[in-house]
Amino acid sequence: MPAAAATRDCEVLVIGAGPAGSACAQMLARAGLDVLLCDRHVFPRDKVCGDGLIPDAHQALACLGLADAVLARAACATRVECFAPRGGQVAVPAQLAVLPRRELDEMLRQAALAAGARWLAPLRFEALLHDADGRVAGARFREGESTRELRARWTVLATGADARALELAGVCERRAPSGMALRGYVRHPGMGAAIGGLQVVWHRALQGGYGWIFPAGGGRFNLGVGYLHRQGAEVPQHAPKLRQLLDAFAQVHEPARELMQGGAPAGEFKGAPLRCSLAGARFARPGLLVTGEAAGSTYLFTGEGIGKAMESGLAAAQVLTHGRRGSDEEVSATYQAALAALQPRFAAYELANRFNEHPWMVDFVTWRARRSPAVLARLAGVLDESQDPGRLASAQGLLRILLPMG
Numbered sequence: 219m220p221a222a223a224a225t226r227d228c229e230v231l232v233i234g235a236g237p238a239g240s241a242c243a244q245m246l247a248r249a250g251l252d253v254l255l256c257d258r259h260v261f262p263r264d265k266v267c268g269d270g271l272i273p274d275a276h277q278a279l280a281c282l283g284l285a286d287a288v289l290a291r292a293a294c295a296t297r298v299e300c301f302a303p304r305g306g307q308v309a310v311p312a313q314l315a316v317l318p319r320r321e322l323d324e325m326l327r328q329a330a331l332a333a334g335a336r337w338l339a340p341l342r343f344e345a346l347l348h349d350a351d352g353r354v355a356g357a358r359f360r361e362g363e364s365t366r367e368l369r370a371r372w373t374v375l376a377t378g379a380d381a382r383a384l385e386l387a388g389v390c391e392r393r394a395p396s397g398m399a400l401r402g403y404v405r406h407p408g409m410g411a412a413i414g415g416l417q418v419v420w421h422r423a424l425q426g427g428y429g430w431i432f433p434a435g436g437g438r439f440n441l442g443v444g445y446l447h448r449q450g451a452e453v454p455q456h457a458p459k460l461r462q463l464l465d466a467f468a469q470v471h472e473p474a475r476e477l478m479q480g481g482a483p484a485g486e487f488k489g490a491p492l493r494c495s496l497a498g499a500r501f502a503r504p505g506l507l508v509t510g511e512a513a514g515s516t517y518l519f520t521g522e523g524i525g526k527a528m529e530s531g532l533a534a535a536q537v538l539t540h541g542r543r544g545s546d547e548e549v550s551a552t553y554q555a556a557l558a559a560l561q562p563r564f565a566a567y568e569l570a571n572r573f574n575e576h577p578w579m580v581d582f583v584t585w586r587a588r589r590s591p592a593v594l595a596r597l598a599g600v601l602d603e604s605q606d607p608g609r610l611a612s613a614q615g616l617l618r619i620l621l622p623m624g
């Protein structure tokens with residue numbers, strides 16, 4: 219039997235206040251549900267990230283009523299500058315922004331609270347609670363030296379790329395992350411004019427990985443490197459060392475070298491895992507939905523996931539709002555269908571990630587886009603998601619984007 223309403227602490231318990239959890243909590247609260255949002259950290263807190271907001275994030279922020287407020291504080295940009303291994307460059311136009319996650323996530327959390335969600339922190343998720351029939355009925359947390367139990371009709375797990383929480387919830391299908399990335403902030407006011415767009419760099423020296431420089435405004439830059447494994451591929455025994463990739467990035471990309479040598483680091487470089495391609499975890503159990511990067515909502519190839527984390531959180535909220543009186547099976551099936559609808563977009567990034575294994579393909583794409591405004595427009599359509607995702611999910615579809623008759 220579901221936890222009796224009288225003994226519940228809330229209708230929906232959302233664990234994790236990153237973009238996925240806060241987006242979900244806000245929408246549930248807006249719909250009038252009694253929501254409790256919690257996190258192991260007191261906010262505002264830092265999150266290791268490139269801080270880049272690509273078009274899907276802008277759309278999700280608009281749904282949350284936060285687009286204007288975020289853009290007012292963010293450093294805005296209008297192009298992704300792609301650097302191919304042989305030195306070719308192409309600028310793909312898009313609506314972009316960079317805002318440190320410490321600020322972005324606090325804005326999202328505050329918006330959830332303003333909508334009526336309640337907040338508890340620091341609470342570290344330790345285990346799920348179950349009813350007599352095995353249905354998830356809330357969660358147990360570590361709160362300082364003691365333990366706290368919170369009972370809910372529904373629990374949403376939005377704990378990000380940390381596999382431990384997935385294991386504790388019994389939904390982990392793959393412990394290893396899809397990849398790792400490292401980032402730091404560097405202050406170098408002299409480079410403000412030189413780096414106008416979000417730079418992404420592919421190069422053989424990066425061993426199948428990539429580097430980025432994202433201008434964060436005020437002469438500050440978010441600079442980092444990452445590598446991602448193809449879904450289903452064996453995680454290499456000797457994965458590249460992120461510090462070595464960072465050194466290699468500074469050697470092969472002049473702006474990165476200038477930032478590293480002439481800039482003032484603001485804090486340490488920090489690494490973190492990524493979980494991609496909507497894989498690696500079960501999305502639902504009776505009484506539980508898994509959302510955001512916990513469900514693998516980050517894109518392979520570029521490691522971007524803020525937008526899709528919010529989108530998946532919004533999908534979970536919508537399913538719970540409309541299905542609150544439905545059966546567990548109905549809620550679970552509707553949620554899985556909502557995530558499946560996003561799958562073609564993830565498949566496209568999965569395909570593109572193979573470019574990292576064959577750097578000549580990045581050279582070819584860059585070369586094509588430089589010569590053909592139509593190809594460039596189609597690449598922009600991939601980025602802003604106006605391209606039909608069905609066309610992107612196969613190698614042929616992707617090729618058609620690059621060829622003149624596409």
Ligand SMILES: Cc1cc2nc3c(=O)[nH]c(=O)nc-3n(C[C@H](O)[C@H](O)[C@H](O)COP(=O)(O)OP(=O)(O)OC[C@H]3O[C@@H](n4cnc5c(N)ncnc54)[C@H](O)[C@@H]3O)c2cc1C
Binds near residue numbers: 527
């Ligand atoms: C180096 C790096 C660079 C990246 N750059 C970009 C980028 O430029 N643009 C982009 O779009 N994406 C980027 N990403 C991906 C992006 O960070 C994630 O896709 C995004 O944070 C996922 O959001 P989320 O809400 O699912 O999880 P998170 O943002 O990770 O939030 C999860 C929350 O759950 C909490 N939590 C975890 N475990 C527990 C627990 N046991 N108990 C209670 N609370 C818990 C955490 O404290 C956290 O607040 C990058 C990732 C990395 C590692």
